[in-house]
Each structure stands twice: as structure tokens, then as C-alpha cells.
Amino acid sequence: MAKQVSNGENHSAAKPPPTPSPLRFSKFFQPNMRILVTGGAGFIGSHLVDKLMENEKNEVIVADNFFTGSKENLKKWIGHPRFELIRHDVTEPLLVEVDQIYHLACPASPIFYKYNPVKTIKTNVIGTLNMLGLAKRVGARILLTSTSEVYGDPLVHPQNESYWGNVNPIGVRSCYDEGKRVAETLMFDYHRQHGIEIRVARIFNTYGPRMNIDDGRVVSNFIAQAVRGEPLTVQSPGTQTRSFCYVSDMVDGLIRLMEGENTGPINIGNPGEFTMIELAETVKELINPDVEITMVENTPDDPRQRKPDITKANELLGWEPKVKLRDGLPLMEDDFRQRLGKPGKN
Numbered sequence: 389m390a391k392q393v394s395n396g397e398n399h400s401a402a403k404p405p406p407t408p409s410p411l412r413f414s415k416f417f418q419p420n421m422r423i424l425v426t427g428g429a430g431f432i433g434s435h436l437v438d439k440l441m442e443n444e445k446n447e448v449i450v451a452d453n454f455f456t457g458s459k460e461n462l463k464k465w466i467g468h469p470r471f472e473l474i475r476h477d478v479t480e481p482l483l484v485e486v487d488q489i490y491h492l493a494c495p496a497s498p499i500f501y502k503y504n505p506v507k508t509i510k511t512n513v514i515g516t517l518n519m520l521g522l523a524k525r526v527g528a529r530i531l532l533t534s535t536s537e538v539y540g541d542p543l544v545h546p547q548n549e550s551y552w553g554n555v556n557p558i559g560v561r562s563c564y565d566e567g568k569r570v571a572e573t574l575m576f577d578y579h580r581q582h583g584i585e586i587r588v589a590r591i592f593n594t595y596g597p598r599m600n601i602d603d604g605r606v607v608s609n610f611i612a613q614a615v616r617g618e619p620l621t622v623q624s625p626g627t628q629t630r631s632f633c634y635v636s637d638m639v640d641g642l643i644r645l646m647e648g649e650n651t652g653p654i655n656i657g658n659p660g661e662f663t664m665i666e667l668a669e670t671v672k673e674l675i676n677p678d679v680e681i682t683m684v685e686n687t688p689d690d691p692r693q694r695k696p697d698i699t700k701a702n703e704l705l706g707w708e709p710k711v712k713l714r715d716g717l718p719l720m721e722d723d724f725r726q727r728l729g730k731p732g733k734n
């Protein structure tokens with residue numbers, strides 16, 4: 389079993405990791421890597437599945453309740469002998485024999501995670517407990533997709549992994565932000581107490597094909613609006629910043645983290661920083677120069693700035709994003725045009 393190196397602080401496990409199934413050690417067995425992806429029918433999850441399925445030594449099981457994900461995202465794999473899709477809610481225990489767990493299941497956009505906040509926090513807390521229980525039982529390595537939201541409205545800029553965050557514990561976003569913070573705590577407690585092999589990724593804003601249209605996230609909003617020929621609605625003041633990572637870069641970072649020896653937490657995101665007005669202007673220029681840009685009221689607790697410090701990802705995983713925003717947006721445009729039934733430029 390690979391040695392695990394914690395990221396900075398002392399997170400060393402008190403116990404050795406649980407032993408994987410005896411099948412793993414059989415002299416005559418040529419094992420495939422059995423990988424569970426929770427939330428694998430969603431945006432990032434389905435791209436991760438595509439990448440994992442490229443390796444013929446991987447068997448992939450997706451567990452998803454289809455709250456925000458869809459079978460459509462996985463349709464090319466349904467029926468493939470190395471692929472299984474299970475309709476399953478992670479707030480219930482799951483018993484499957486696997487070697488790795490990518491635990492992504494959780495609605496990621498505010499519209500969806502605020503829709504049923506109690507369910508969101510249950511997904512984060514009970515769902516993560518269930519997946520850690522599974523990892524413990526079968527001796528699997530588990531990776532959690534945490535979020536830059538654990539930094540809240542950050543008081544340091546850019547955010548590195550040693551920053552503890554500035555999070556409102558009782559706001560409308562807390563079900564997600566605090567839910568992910570508890571999920572991280574559970575990961576490290578299982579690691580220290582039970583020796584579970586953990587990996588924690590702190591994902592910053594990611595974009596690309598298969599994002600839910602009209603899910604309230606800024607890139608999908610602007611692209612859908614531009615394709616439909618509607619005004620691009622920038623939430624005031626418009627000077628708030630975000631950084632955007634193209635999904636293929638994100639998937640590459642997650643796989644490197646899983647395969648490497650560091651527990652994390654490790655930021656994975658693109659440090660290129662844009663104001664919302666700059667983003668709207670870029671979408672307008674690249675997708676539909678005829679649309680207007682208008683200002684609308686902001687939502688509560690919207691962070692003013694977000695930019696990952698990716699020094700650790702760079703040093704420990706040899707990872708850095710490759711796709712520039714100006715190259716990634718047109719790739720997403722094609723997918724949105726198809727799904728919106730607007731094939732040509734307006």
C-alpha cells in the first residue's frame with residue numbers, strides 16, 4: 389500500500405490502512421482497478437468517468453440519485469462490460485467491492501443546493517460518512533471533492549490550503565459550505581482514527597460541456613443567455629472575481645491526486661482571475677456580440693473574490709491547468725447550442 393504524505397499539517401494516521409480484499413493479493417488474479425464514482429452522472433463526474441473508462445484496466449461503478457445529474461451524460465457507457473450505473477442515494481449505505489472511491493455526490497450550484505438545504509447537508513455529512521464506512525470495510529482509497537466554498541468570503545487572497553476560511557455558519561449557503569467543511573473533518577478523522585487512505589481536493593469554479601443549463605452558475609448562465617440572444621445578467625457590483633477551470637484540467641488534477649501520495653487538502657482550480665464584468669464581455673465577444681450586458685441584484689453571502697493558490701498542486705502533483713478561458717468557452721458553446729436547439733450562431 390502506498391505511503392501517504394499529509395499536506396503541511398500533521399495528519400498522520402494512527403493506524404495502518406484497512407487491508408484490501410484477499411483477491412488483490414492472489415497470485416493468479418489479474419485485477420482490474422474497481423472504481424466507484426458517486427455523483428458520476430453529474431457534470432464533473434461524467435467527464436471523470438469518461439477519462440477513467442479510457443484505461444482498460446479500470447472497472448467503473450457510478451452511484452447517483454439523478455438529482456442534478458442524468459443518464460444522458462453517461463449514455464455512451466451504458467451496457468459497456470466495464471461499466472455499471474446504480475440509482476442510489478448516498479445518504480443510504482452502499483455495499484460494493486471497490487478499490488477506489490471518488491466521492492462527488494452533492495449538488496454544486498446554489499439553485500440546487502438551496503432547494504432542499506437539509507438534504508444538502510445530509511448528503512454532505514451522512515453521504516460522506518457512508519462512503520467512509522464503505523472505504524473502511526473494503527480497504528479502498530477515497531477522494532472527496534470539497535470546494536473553495538470552505539474558504540467562505542476569504543480574508544486572504546489568493547487562498548492557499550492553510551487558510552481556515554471565513555464562513556457564515558447560519559446563512560443560506562451554509563448547508564453547502566459548512567456541509568463540505570464537516571465532510572473534510574470526517575475524512576481526516578477517519579484517516580487518523582481508522583487509517584483510511586484519503587484524498588481531499590478543494591475544487592474551484594469549473595466549467596465545460598454538460599453543465600446544467602440555467603443552473604444559476606455564472607458561466608452556464610452567460611453562455612445560455614448569449615446563445616438565446618438574451619441580455620447577460622451580471623450580479624452587482626460586477627467587480628467580484630472568480631477563476632474558471634476547464635473540466636478536462638479538473639479531471640486530470642483529480643486523477644493525479646487520487647494516484648499520488650498526498651492526502652491534501654489540495655486546491656485544484658485555475659488561478660486566472662476575472663471580474664464578472666470581464667467574463668460577460670468575453671462571452672459577448674466570443675459568442676454573441678449583439679447581446680446587452682445588464683446589472684441585477686446579487687444573492688446573499690456571494691464571495692467578493694476567489695482565486696486559488698495552486699503552488700501545492702503544482703509541486704506535489706505536477707499539475708497546472710492548460711486550457712485558457714478563451715479556448716474553453718467555445719467548446720462549451722457547441723454543447724449548449726446543441727442542447728438548446730440553436731445550432732448556428734445567432
Ligand SMILES: NC(=O)c1ccc[n+]([C@@H]2O[C@H](COP(=O)([O-])OP(=O)(O)OC[C@H]3O[C@@H](n4cnc5c(N)ncnc54)[C@H](O)[C@@H]3O)[C@@H](O)[C@H]2O)c1
Binds near residue numbers: 426430431458536
Ligand atoms: N462544478 C464546480 O465548479 C464545483 C466547484 C467546487 C466543488 N465542486 C464539487 O464537485 C462535485 C461535482 O460537482 P458538479 O459540478 O459535477 O455538480 P453536479 O450537480 O453536476 O453533480 C453532482 C452529482 O451528484 C448527484 N447527487 C446529488 N446528491 C446526491 C445524493 N444524495 N446521492 C447520490 N447522488 C447525488 C447528482 O445527481 C449529480 O449527478 C460536487 O461534490 C461539488 O460540490 C464542484
